[in-house]
Amino acid sequence: xxxxxxxxxxxxxxxxxxxxxxxxxxxxxxxxxxxxxxxxxxxxxxxxxxxxxxxxxxxxxxxxxxxxxxxxxxxxxxxxxxxxxxxxxxxxxxxxxxxxxxxxxxxxxxxxxxxxxxxxxxxxxxxxxxxxxxxxxxxxxxxxxxxxxxxxxxxxxxxxxxxxxxxxxxxxxxxxxxxxxxxxxxxxxxxxxxxxxxxxxxxxxxxxxxxxxxxxxxxxxxxxxxxxxxxxxxxxxxxxxxxxxxxxxxxxxxxxxxxxxxxxxxxxxxxxxxxxxxxxxxxxxxxxxxxxxxxxxxxxxxxxxxxxxxxxxxxxxxxxxxxxxxxxxxxxxxxxxxxxxxxxxxxxxxxxxxxxxxxxxxxxxxxxxxxxxxxxxxxxxxxxxxxxxxxxxxxxxxxxxxxxxxxxxxxxxxxxxxxxx
Amino acid sequence: xxxxxxxxxxxxxxxxxxxxxxxxxxxxxxxxxxxxxxxxxxxxxxxxxxxxxxxxxxxxxxxxxxxxxxxxxxxxxxxxxxxxxxxxxxxxxxxxxxxxxxxxxxxxxxxxxxxxxxxxxxxxxxxxxxxxxxxxxxxxxxxxxxxxxxxxxxxxxxxxxxxxxxxxxxxxxxxxxxxxxxxxxxxxxxxxxxxxxxxxxxxxxxxxxxxxxxxxxxxxxxxxxxxxxxxxxxxxxxxxxxxxxxxxxxxxxxxxxxxxxxxxxxxxxxxxxxxxxxxxxxxxxxxxxxxxxxxxxxxxxxxxxxxxxxxxxxxxxxxxxxxxxxxxxxxxxxxxxxxxxxxxxxxxxxxxxxxxxxxxxxxxxxxxxxxxxxxxxxxxxxxxxxxxxxxxxxxxxxxxxxxxxxxxxxxxxxxxxxxxx
Numbered sequence: 002x003x004x005x006x007x008x009x010x011x012x013x014x015x016x017x018x019x020x021x022x023x024x025x026x027x028x029x030x031x032x033x034x035x036x037x038x039x040x041x042x043x044x045x046x047x048x049x050x051x052x053x054x055x056x057x058x059x060x061x062x063x064x065x066x067x068x069x070x071x072x073x074x075x076x077x078x079x080x081x082x083x084x085x086x087x088x089x090x091x092x093x094x095x096x097x098x099x100x101x102x103x104x105x106x107x108x109x110x111x112x113x114x115x116x117x118x119x120x121x122x123x124x125x126x127x128x129x130x131x132x133x134x135x136x137x138x139x140x141x142x143x144x145x146x147x148x149x150x151x152x153x154x155x156x157x158x159x160x161x162x163x164x165x166x167x168x169x170x171x172x173x174x175x176x177x178x179x180x181x182x183x184x185x186x187x188x189x190x191x192x193x194x195x196x197x198x199x200x201x202x203x204x205x206x207x208x209x210x211x212x213x214x215x216x217x218x219x220x221x222x223x224x225x226x227x228x229x230x231x232x233x234x235x236x237x238x239x240x241x242x243x244x245x246x247x248x249x250x251x252x253x254x255x256x257x258x259x260x261x262x263x264x265x266x267x268x269x270x271x272x273x274x275x276x277x278x279x280x281x282x283x284x285x286x287x288x289x290x291x292x293x294x295x296x297x298x299x300x301x302x303x304x305x306x307x308x309x310x311x312x313x314x315x316x317x318x319x320x321x322x323x324x325x326x327x328x329x330x331x332x333x334x335x336x337x338x339x340x341x342x343x344x345x346x347x348x349x350x351x352x353x354x355x356x357x358x359x360x361x362x363x364x365x366x367x368x369x370x371x372x373x374x375x376x377x378x379x380x381x382x383x384x385x386x387x388x389x390x391x392x393x394x395x396x397x398x399x400x401x402x403x404x405x406x407x408x409x410x411x412x413x414x415x416x417x418x419x420x421x422x
Numbered sequence: 423x424x425x426x427x428x429x430x431x432x433x434x435x436x437x438x439x440x441x442x443x444x445x446x447x448x449x450x451x452x453x454x455x456x457x458x459x460x461x462x463x464x465x466x467x468x469x470x471x472x473x474x475x476x477x478x479x480x481x482x483x484x485x486x487x488x489x490x491x492x493x494x495x496x497x498x499x500x501x502x503x504x505x506x507x508x509x510x511x512x513x514x515x516x517x518x519x520x521x522x523x524x525x526x527x528x529x530x531x532x533x534x535x536x537x538x539x540x541x542x543x544x545x546x547x548x549x550x551x552x553x554x555x556x557x558x559x560x561x562x563x564x565x566x567x568x569x570x571x572x573x574x575x576x577x578x579x580x581x582x583x584x585x586x587x588x589x590x591x592x593x594x595x596x597x598x599x600x601x602x603x604x605x606x607x608x609x610x611x612x613x614x615x616x617x618x619x620x621x622x623x624x625x626x627x628x629x630x631x632x633x634x635x636x637x638x639x640x641x642x643x644x645x646x647x648x649x650x651x652x653x654x655x656x657x658x659x660x661x662x663x664x665x666x667x668x669x670x671x672x673x674x675x676x677x678x679x680x681x682x683x684x685x686x687x688x689x690x691x692x693x694x695x696x697x698x699x700x701x702x703x704x705x706x707x708x709x710x711x712x713x714x715x716x717x718x719x720x721x722x723x724x725x726x727x728x729x730x731x732x733x734x735x736x737x738x739x740x741x742x743x744x745x746x747x748x749x750x751x752x753x754x755x756x757x758x759x760x761x762x763x764x765x766x767x768x769x770x771x772x773x774x775x776x777x778x779x780x781x782x783x784x785x786x787x788x789x790x791x792x793x794x795x796x797x798x799x800x801x802x803x804x805x806x807x808x809x810x811x812x813x814x815x816x817x818x819x820x821x822x823x824x825x826x827x828x829x830x831x832x833x834x835x836x837x838x839x840x841x842x843x
Binding site for chain 2: 017020021024051054055057058059060061062063065066067069070072073074076077079080081082083084085087088094095097100121145147
């Protein structure tokens with residue numbers, strides 16, 4: 002008997018009909034002889050509605066109270082799902098995050114899971130029940146207050162449960178068929194990936210792929226959890242996100258996918274004295290603003306001036322805060338000026354096979370050059386090459402690169418609207 | 423410094439504006455130098471909406487899951503109320519029933535409070551916070567599952583908190599000005615009662631007065647909690663429900679109020695052999711159906727036949743079940759026939775002063791006789807006289823009795839629509 006953890010997003014449980022459909026799918030998994038543990042998000046737009054209510058009573062809602070408020074959404078969906086399953090003749094039991102043993106730190110709104118103590122889930126499984134757990138929430142170890150896990154919290158709940166219960170697989174149900182070689186809305190010839198390593202998935206997620214949240218993938222990689230990303234609207238196999246053992250990499254295709262991201266801005270600190278400690282000074286300052294810096298590039302300094310330029314990208318919403326901080330310390334650091342550019346696009350080419358293959362970067366740069374697309378920044382890891390272009394070029398760049406690296410499908414992908422939490 | 427417990431029903435927190443209004447009222451109580459603990463119901467009709475959802479996914483929703491579902495309603499209202507108060511500059515903290523230490527039995531849907539362990543509430547009060555507790559809910563001691571307290575659950579939560587925290591008063595905010603001498607919709611000259619003993623209030627609540635739930639009053643009487651029933655829409659003093667000390671009764675008016683109830687039916691078991699044990703046999707049988715029998719009357723038997731009739735009243739909704747049970751055992755018990763009458767009305771005259779005053783019953787019966795209203799059943803306690811009349815006579819009976827016992831106001835009462843949970 003296998004133990005399967007399943008996660009259903011908000012769009013999969015948006016109304017009573019959807020909940021009954023999901024109940025049937027869960028029962029089918031149970032009937033196939035598996036133990037089943039399910040993590041569920043709040044119904045459809047209910048979280049947004051609660052958020053609106055919060056803003057009606059308070060301009061800046063208290064974070065602790067916001068967690069108490071928002072966590073009620075998943076309690077509603079788990080209770081409804083459990084009663085739907087029971088009325089179809091199968092035993093099911095719902096658990097809130099705290100009841101499921103999800104213990105977190107006290108960082109309200111984006112709490113980290115500290116430990117999972119699934120003692121109640123285990124005994125419910127032992128009694129033959131299907132276990133339904135409220136995603137996105139936990140209990141703070143220090144204060145015993147309700148916490149929420151932030152964006153992608155239900156994915157993270159599912160992966161954490163799979164790790165704690167040593168599940169055979171963690172199925173992430175969503176409204177698309179799996180992970181694609183690129184966003185089908187940008188690259189119509191994108192195709193579904195059958196298998197991808199967690200490491201590659203991490204790079205794709207970190208570089209703009211929306212189907213899985215980076216925290217959940219990180220968690221899966223660290224704990225050796227196999228993910229199966231699939232559609233709750235079909236029975237098709239989706240994408241297996243796995244942790245390769247030694248030797249597996251030999252079979253890897255060179256390139257797995259192309260991600261694009263239009264959510265970042267570029268800041269360039271111009272004319273930084275090229276002496277030791279200046280970069281550290283700049284990024285210590287930025288760290289204090291808690292901004293999430295992504296790519297960092299420093300060119301060699303011009304010998305004539307002894308000055309260099311340092312560029313970095315970060316979420317557009319965090320740019321103003323960082324600019325203000327930099328300008329306040331301009332004299333102390335001694336740079337000449339600071340530039341802000343929010344019309345950039347980022348393209349990331351990801352593939353575990355790159356490690357063993359030279360020439361991938363050259364081929365990437367050549368293909369963009371052939372298409373007349375200018376590269377403004379470059380950053381690489383062992384399994385990823387990222388480039389920054391003008392914002393209005395990045396989609397075209399993705400189509401070109403997708404084709405050059407042989408990722409194109411024979412037919413255009415069907416594009417679904419929206420995605421769940 | 424006093425400790426005041428306040429309870430706000432669903433109609434008082436129906437939307438963002440109402441929540442802000444309630445927040446201001448709570449802050450005013452705090453500013454007056456009191457510690458404040460608040461029990462809150464779910465917003466407006468939200469419980470009904472959750473119930474509808476439950477019935478969409480399951481014809482007979484599982485009780486444990488229903489409690490998980492419905493308890494989310496109060497989590498929403500407490501979080502919103504706490505954030506509203508915080509945004510007005512006062513410290514407030516919300517607690518779910520389980521967090522507030524409400525421990526119950528496992529009777530889902532109508533759990534009984536077994537103990538209250540308000541350790542978290544005390545430390546929040548010590549830190550100067552206003553404490554906001556989700557009404558209507560607790561945690562089962564045996565199973566650690568969420569339970570709900572059933573009808574009037576938020577009133578009961580408030581009273582239990584007041585008892586556990588030894589509060590000076592428990593204010594029950596509702597959409598009427600207090601407890602009235604009779605239902606103003608029936609008796610337009612009804613007037614607000616300033617003070618009433620818990621014992622009298624219990625008789626009024628048990629006999630159809632809707633403003634307070636009988637369980638909450640029972641709890642208040644048993645634990646010596648003083649209640650103040652008042653409107654959340656005005657600053658007027660409401661009705662004080664108190665537990666008299668020795669001697670207090672001397673000051674009591676003879677009669678405090680007149681309650682009417684159209685929700686009961688009458689069943690008469692005709693021709694019961696007048697031998698020992700027959701009544702016990704009948705009511706043991708009824709007890710098995712879990713019906714809530716109210717009044718019981720047995721007349722002396724006719725000497726010629728050795729047979730007697732036993733009549734009793736019970737909620738209309740439970741009559742069929744009891745009739746079926748009686749007919750199944752007709753032969754064993756040996757009665758002649760059974761009659762069912764759902765066109766009855768019940769009137770109860772309540773007053774602690776009755777104990778020391780003779781002639782109250784005579785005056786009651788005479789006044790009804792003068793008005794041409796026939797009495798079908800009579801039952802009395804030390805502080806109450808109940809009579810059963812035809813259903814279409816009971817409102818007129820209430821107006822007559824209200825007037826004869828000097829309860830009439832000089833002006834007609836304002837009638838509000840609806841009432842909170």
